[in-house]
Amino acid sequence: MLRKDTFTEEQNAIRDMLRKFVDKEIMPVRLELESDPKLVESIHQKLVDLGIQRAGYPSEYGGTGPGSPTTLGIVCEELARGDAGISLSCGINAGFVLQAAMVAQNKAILDKFIPPFCGDKINYACLSMTDSTGGADTENPLLQGRGIKTRAILDGDEWVINGSKSWPTHAGIASVYLTVCSTGYEQGEEGVALIFVPGNSPGLSFGQPEKKLGFRTSVNASIFYDNVRVPKEYRLAGPGADAQFYYATMAGTQWHSSVISLGIMRSVFEIILDYTKGRESGGKPVREWSLVAGILADMAIRLEMTRGAVFSYAYMMEHPEIYGPPFTKDMVAKASIVRSYASDSCVWVANKAVELMGSNGLSPEYHLEKYLRDSKITQIWLGGQQICKYRIANGYYDYYVR
Numbered sequence: 214m215l216r217k218d219t220f221t222e223e224q225n226a227i228r229d230m231l232r233k234f235v236d237k238e239i240m241p242v243r244l245e246l247e248s249d250p251k252l253v254e255s256i257h258q259k260l261v262d263l264g265i266q267r268a269g270y271p272s273e274y275g276g277t278g279p280g281s282p283t284t285l286g287i288v289c290e291e292l293a294r295g296d297a298g299i300s301l302s303c304g305i306n307a308g309f310v311l312q313a314a315m316v317a318q319n320k321a322i323l324d325k326f327i328p329p330f331c332g333d334k335i336n337y338a339c340l341s342m343t344d345s346t347g348g349a350d351t352e353n354p355l356l357q358g359r360g361i362k363t364r365a366i367l368d369g370d371e372w373v374i375n376g377s378k379s380w381p382t383h384a385g386i387a388s389v390y391l392t393v394c395s396t397g398y399e400q401g402e403e404g405v406a407l408i409f410v411p412g413n414s415p416g417l418s419f420g421q422p423e424k425k426l427g428f429r430t431s432v433n434a435s436i437f438y439d440n441v442r443v444p445k446e447y448r449l450a451g452p453g454a455d456a457q458f459y460y461a462t463m464a465g466t467q468w469h470s471s472v473i474s475l476g477i478m479r480s481v482f483e484i485i486l487d488y489t490k491g492r493e494s495g496g497k498p499v500r501e502w503s504l505v506a507g508i509l510a511d512m513a514i515r516l517e518m519t520r521g522a523v524f525s526y527a528y529m530m531e532h533p534e535i536y537g538p539p540f541t542k543d544m545v546a547k548a549s550i551v552r553s554y555a556s557d558s559c560v561w562v563a564n565k566a567v568e569l570m571g572s573n574g575l576s577p578e579y580h581l582e583k584y585l586r587d588s589k590i591t592q593i594w595l596g597g598q599q600i601c602k603y604r605i606a607n608g609y610y611d612y613y614v615r
């Protein structure tokens with residue numbers, strides 16, 4: 214459900230290149246990747262060699278200059294068709310953490326943290342957001358910053374950070390942690406502080422990597438801040454402005470979640486279309502039975518509607534002169550709508566595909582079970598579907614918890 218001119222020739226070429234890369238480098242080793250971090254790392258290194266990591270970073274640091282959400286969407290969709298965890302890592306490293314600093318033009322942060330992403334080696338970023346207690350509160354805009362428990366206090370020229378986070382992706386392996394803090398709950402949105410913390414800061418420590426249902430190719434762990442001190446310049450933009458950047462980050466990351474859901478769904482649909490063509494029942498291919506055709510059609514509806522929504526939202530991000538800046542309640546609500554629909558569709562499609570494959574759907578050899586495991590997580594993160602609904606309602610009427 215996309216107009217033919219949605220993508221430029223260059224973007225179509227990038228999609229072709231990524232599709233070939235995924236078919237050659239990821240598809241044949243999908244199973245092994247889940248238990249072999251070195252293999253995952255080698256794929257990331259190949260993406261660095263292709264120039265994916267430095268794409269979108271400013272040219273003065275060795276990047277390729279401003280990128281576009283549409284291009285990032287193409288890259289992350291194609292990667293998620295192969296492996297969701299690799300797509301997730303790629304999106305985070307390619308800018309979801311440092312994007313805000315690029316927009317805010319905070320030179321101290323850019324000078325310190327961008328160069329390694331423009332180098333020849335894989336480098337990881339982390340969005341350190343979910344507090345260990347009441348994680349979803351951190352991501353609930355209705356609380357207007359009052360739910361953030363990690364504390365930052367200014368002491369002379371340094372921020373002193375105390376608290377703990379659970380589950381951030383790349384915890385323990387990142388060179389930079391965009392840490393969501395509060396300078397005081399009573400200050401509400403004025404107290405929201407986005408502080409960039411170097412990975413080698415004294416007082417920063419990490420838990421063991423989490424074992425999890427899906428996304429096994431990306432690392433999650435707890436992060437502990439014990440009097441971590443960073444220069445005061447590493448706070449993104451200051452009181453009020455940081456809250457706006459936080460909402461913009463919420464919108465961007467939800468959109469990224471939708472892109473991943475789209476990539477998973479595409480792969481699942483390709484697999485099941487093919488399987489039900491070759492598998493026979495009652496003397497004809499399974500997909501020629503009308504009940505099965507109806508389910509395949511329902512899958513196509515969800516897939517195409519998600520594709521339309523994902524790339525419409527990318528267009529909206531690219532045109533703030535029409536749709537406004539990314540932190541508005543309207544933009545956050547729209548991103549939440551796309552994410553909510555995409556993740557529910559993704560789980561539905563993966564679940565139905567497993568059903569249509571019969572017992573083979575449960576076997577790793579046929580890959581669907583992996584996509585089903587990965588799909589579930591797109592409903593869980595970023596506050597889950599409930600907080601997502603609050604963000605949506607908040608875009609249509611003033612809905613705050615007082």
Ligand SMILES: Cc1cc2nc3c(=O)[nH]c(=O)nc-3n(C[C@H](O)[C@H](O)[C@H](O)COP(=O)(O)OP(=O)(O)OC[C@H]3O[C@@H](n4cnc5c(N)ncnc54)[C@H](O)[C@@H]3O)c2cc1C
Pocket residue numbers: 339340341342343344345346347348349350352353378379380381382383428433590593594595596597598599600
């Ligand atoms: C693979 C993966 C990657 C992740 N990556 C990151 C990352 O990069 N950075 C990061 O910071 N975190 C990350 N997370 C953590 C994730 O964002 C949180 O786990 C998630 O937001 C939910 O927080 P919680 O687990 O603490 O749930 P809880 O806060 O314990 O909530 C539990 C349930 O209650 C619901 N709920 C909570 N409050 C309300 C309410 N007021 N009204 C109605 N329902 C409510 C929630 O929706 C949820 O369903 C990741 C998680 C996973 C699994």
